[in-house]
Amino acid sequence: MRTFSLVFILGAAIVCSSQTQRPLALMPAPAQMQSGSGQLIIDPSFTIAMSGKGDGRLERALERFAGQLRAETGMLPINIKMVGTESANLVVHADRASKEIPELGEAESYTLEITPSGAKLTAPTTLGAMHGLQTFLQLVESTPSGFAVPAVSMQDKPRFPWRGLMIDVGRHFIPLDVLKRNIDGMAAVKLNVFHWHLSENQGFRMESQKFSKLHEMGSDGFYYTQAEARDLIAYAAERGIRVVPEFDMPGHSTAWFLGYPELASGPGPYQIERQWGVFDPAMDPTRESTYKFIDSFIEEMAELFPDHYFHIGGDEVNGKEWDANKKVQEFKREHHLKTNEELQAYFSGHIQKLVSKHGKITVGWDEILQPDVPKNIVIQSWRGQTSLAKAAQGGYSGLLSSGYYLDLAWSAASHYAVDPMTGPAADLTGEERKLVLGGEACMWSEFVSPENIDSRIWPRAAAIAERLWSPQEVTDVNSMYARMEATSRRLDGLGLTHHSSYDDMLRRIAGSDDIAALRTLADVAEPVKDYARSELAPGPATSLTPLNRLVDAVRPESMTARDFDNLVSAFASGNLAPGTEPEIRALLTRWRNNQTDIEAAAGRSFLMKEVVPLSQSLSVLGTAGLEALDFLDRGNGAPQDWKTQQLALIEQAKKPQAQLLLRVAPSVQKLVEAAANQTVNAHLQ
């Protein structure tokens, strides 16, 4: 007999395991879930079976699932076996096979029923069953009776059909194995589109057999062979993930012109761009030969990439080469194209026809949305949600990426708050709303290397994945963070390196295995936000500059700072748990005293030099916070001149140093202000 009680996964509540009372680390949160009583034990005799019409892919997914289950529980290759359905502890059923190459809009739903006596995962398709397997893995926990999954009943399906991650491999080359582990991460959080940004001013990364000078001259030797591309596409398809290639045109295209300067609007010669920014080179939209080349190139790539969608970029053309080219000016006059935007629309219109000719649907950044563009394109909105709404109103499909740029070092909460259906999109009609296909997290790669890219993508991409999968009402930020932290650890266990590379990078910076002091500092630092890193660069940072500084190692969002701010806020609001003040005091003391160790280590390694002033600021913050606590403990208000002085110091400590921010500064400021105002005085023992 099973009794289920409805569980509020939606909204504010964190769902807890009935056995351990720990929150279930489900991410993305499922559409619907009811918790049951008891749990299903997973021990060395656990067995799995497949029923229905699943394909070989589901069989292989089950093998990977069993391997993952073994890894999470520490069981052996011989433990956890595939058996017939009669005796299995977990039966996985798919009504039918999904398409071999995943397609937009295929069914992805599943239901999962777990009781103490067994589990049944049912889905209409392979894709849904694979999502359900990921959910099952997230439910595994260690309990007093052994490893187990709690009894639950779950009906889950995605909110949007297009849930993507874009990785820019143009600005910095990212090796295939790094992409593969990120695809594993995507599958774990139910993302289903890998958008492969393959060409940039700084590099053309895909082998072309027709135009071999593209990759030979445009990549410094760092490109993917077509065999590697096919390998990646197959790897992604195995995991239910589509691969959409992007070749950015007519701008962002300097790397094309090393081998084929005749494609460009300027006189050349061209070199691979080493700086960051928007550059002048652009394709020549006036020549028939340009379109002939692109026609032939798209033909080759359309064959290589099986997905129905093909991304042509189309962003950020500054028009300078066009303005400087008399033939282009003449062409504009002849064709009554008044602006460069109109000229680009003319170009994009031609490219779109070529894409159609080769059987694909065009995707482009929002600049390609121009009057008279045919409706069968997808607009990827990066400059704001307005263009997404505008596209939908105009009858165009759209994807949201504005608000999902991982390179801007925003908090997970900031990304999480961005919803494709709010803001300008809130007023769309029902039909228009259907045109919003979903969104994509974007990893632009000015400042990422194979070593630190995982820590720029994860775990924050999981928050975006939840936004795109879970019901719109799932918005509780504290619940998200709790689940994201647990998910983050699991993702690192899958082979991602966002946790594990952190200490390695700190050891290199310190030139030593003793990194306690450096980690104390790094744990509360974040890279500067938005585009400040380029703006604040001490010298000209280029694509040749090693990414081995502290700013490259620290996490985009400091969980220590977040936790500290929660402590301080609870303290200031009077919701004071026992032990809160000693905890705050211990952190502040550690920060104040940390400088001694940092200075001792500073002479050892050149990478430590820029760290010292930042550490000095943290020390100042520690001292200010401790003084504030002392005033608060004594219960008499701090003098005004002390406050003024401290706030000035804190203001100083808030300024970027070594392109880093001390994220605990605002929290210390709260303490200083509280000490001066004595508003929290009443809460202190």
Add this chain to the structure above:
Amino acid sequence: MRTFSLVFILGAAIVCSSQTQRPLALMPAPAQMQSGSGQLIIDPSFTIAMSGKGDGRLERALERFAGQLRAETGMLPINIKMVGTESANLVVHADRASKEIPELGEAESYTLEITPSGAKLTAPTTLGAMHGLQTFLQLVESTPSGFAVPAVSMQDKPRFPWRGLMIDVGRHFIPLDVLKRNIDGMAAVKLNVFHWHLSENQGFRMESQKFSKLHEMGSDGFYYTQAEARDLIAYAAERGIRVVPEFDMPGHSTAWFLGYPELASGPGPYQIERQWGVFDPAMDPTRESTYKFIDSFIEEMAELFPDHYFHIGGDEVNGKEWDANKKVQEFKREHHLKTNEELQAYFSGHIQKLVSKHGKITVGWDEILQPDVPKNIVIQSWRGQTSLAKAAQGGYSGLLSSGYYLDLAWSAASHYAVDPMTGPAADLTGEERKLVLGGEACMWSEFVSPENIDSRIWPRAAAIAERLWSPQEVTDVNSMYARMEATSRRLDGLGLTHHSSYDDMLRRIAGSDDIAALRTLADVAEPVKDYARSELAPGPATSLTPLNRLVDAVRPESMTARDFDNLVSAFASGNLAPGTEPEIRALLTRWRNNQTDIEAAAGRSFLMKEVVPLSQSLSVLGTAGLEALDFLDRGNGAPQDWKTQQLALIEQAKKPQAQLLLRVAPSVQKLVEAAANQTVNAHLQ
């Protein structure tokens, strides 16, 4: 102008970098080295060239080397390039290519000259050049002026030509990728033979196309295909490592008999063995069909494995099946074989002829050394150094493995103290000494899984590697530990997981990400030694038992305990550095107080239950140590009954709990004895 000063790498001294005064983490220590002045900077413009007649393998080794250099410095794929010899910062020269498949006795020497203006690595062969590249990588450090290698001049070559690591994949299956990362580790410390123990009572792990029931029925489905074997052999050969396969006969062979019971001396039927130990089943040495089968099998394997050596096992036959078989008894009488040892010698003699017939040289465990065995075999000594000496005196080549069993959880120092040329071998003549080819570290796999095998092999195998490579005079244990610790971190960075899996395993045991308390305990615990784990097993531990307990996670040798003992010994000997007592006190206090947190966590996860009593013992040790310090601080001797009571408690804490030992117990005992005797009183402030 270069001036070199001789540096004492031999004997006691630790060689330090002239810039940073940190010890060079060279392991194994080179045969000869002189330090120069200054250093060679490694920055993003660093270039490498190859000269001489190196082969494609050396080119690929240089690519891997560049990748490794990039990884260690945090440089980018585009940094550090291959160029022509004129302009390169590092020129690597090999006079000639080594054999495509490495062979015993090939030249492995190299010289390395580093000055501030460039580096030159010269070797007679590819193998030597590859060793030199590993040495160069070990020299890279972060300095105040950037990443650099110190100026040195080095002439290096191995002491023994056979420096092996054996991995038993029979008792627990170890996947190919785990073997590969261990081969990377071997190359890093200049080991050159991977001995692949492929068949056991618990599993037959190699695909046989001629006798497919061997792997199909004898492996639970966990075996290597021949394609995988070829892949591994090629992978090893690329790194200068030979692969010697072992198929253990006539004992340790139950897994053969599931598919081919007619090979056995008993009536069968047979099942894959799940227990550990020595078992009765043995091949039937009386039947012609047995030899016909093995002839055909060796023919297949001799073709698959290109190495000239072929290991036939030959260890631990208990003779029970032979004693119980009337036909075998009759056969012994007919052939005048008095004992089972003589019967086994008869069998082994036949097998050796078959091995020779297929063009290979036989290797076997020391049991195969019997009167009248032909001289062209290699004896692998596991039961003691005596058999190695006896073999050499008898004109047989030999390998030492006695003293190098990694599964016995010895300290690195214990393995390091074992030298193939000491003890019974010390009296060998010059000619006899040449027959000692080297040795092999052995990883028997009763208690290792893919997850923890690296931590059982590394870093201790590096100490054995040094014993087999470096001059016999290199024996300073403190130097070895200092270099081993640095080497260990580098090995983990190569992809081995002995460091990185530790916290993962602790998190699983704790059922939580908060593992501070569990780590405090785990850091001072070691698995019980020698074969005590099997003897102390709470229930019947089998090959199906998950290896996820604390005993599976803790390191075979606790560095925390070693460091603590050094502190206590310095304290007791009067060599008291400032801060020593507070450091001892801080550790003891943490151990005493740790129990509270362990108990709080104990209810969460079933794997924590057995941890609690061990933690209680650590708490007792902390209290005892602190009391001892108090007596020492006060300067009046501790009462005799206190001492008696403490020693009784310590004796209790020394006993294995959960198959673990608290390695700090003897050090605490030293403190207690000192307090009672007040011998160190004078040294205290």
